Amino acid sequence: MKPSPLHPSPLKALLAAAALACAAIAPVAHAATPAEQLAGYTAQAGAPAVPARGQQFFNTRHGREWSCASCHGALPTQAGKHASTGKSISALAPAFNPERFTDTAKTEKWFRRNCNDVAGRECTAAEKADVLSWLLALKR
Structure with a gap:
């Protein structure tokens, strides 16, 4: 039988199946806006987000050595520094670093x-x- 779009060759069919299998296994980085990611987390949580609660979580130690602010700063609008390695960390707030929270997989x-x-x-x-x-909520 001659291969056609309805009846591809066995090799093409195998390659297509392999590509689909790989796509199902490997997560694909999804470009998103920070607002889209917030909407996703809010939907998962089933309740509105509360910025004041977020600030408190960010600046509080939760039984461990560090808080988020230990590396990102109490107001993460400027570069921070990793508490252990000293490595520079760019600003976390999206208004001060437009690349933040734009890739779902990285987030x-x-x-x-x-x-x-x-x-x-x-x-x-x-x-x-x-x-x-x-x-x-942190704006310039």
């Missing part, structure tokens, strides 16, 4: 890592929404 990676350092666990969707809502 999740850093929330997971930093929440573990600060709280010893992953943050809840409500905590992420609160922190992000506060960061979005």
Whole structure:
């Protein structure tokens, strides 16, 4: 049988199936705005975000050595410095660093890592929404 769009060659069919399988396994970085990511966390939390609660979470130690502010500063509108390594960290507030919270995969990676350092666990969707809502409230 001659290959056609309805009956592709076995090799093309195998390659297409492999590509679909890889796409299902590998997370794709999704470009987003900080507001879109906030909307996602708020929807997951099932309640509105509270910026004041986000500021409090950011500046409080949660039974660990550091708070978010330990590296990002109490007002994360300027560059911070990692408390342990001394590595410079660019401003966290999106109004002061437009690249922040524009990639869903990166946002999740850093929330997971930093929440573990600060709280010893992953943050809840409500905590992420609160922190992000506060960061979005910081304007120039």
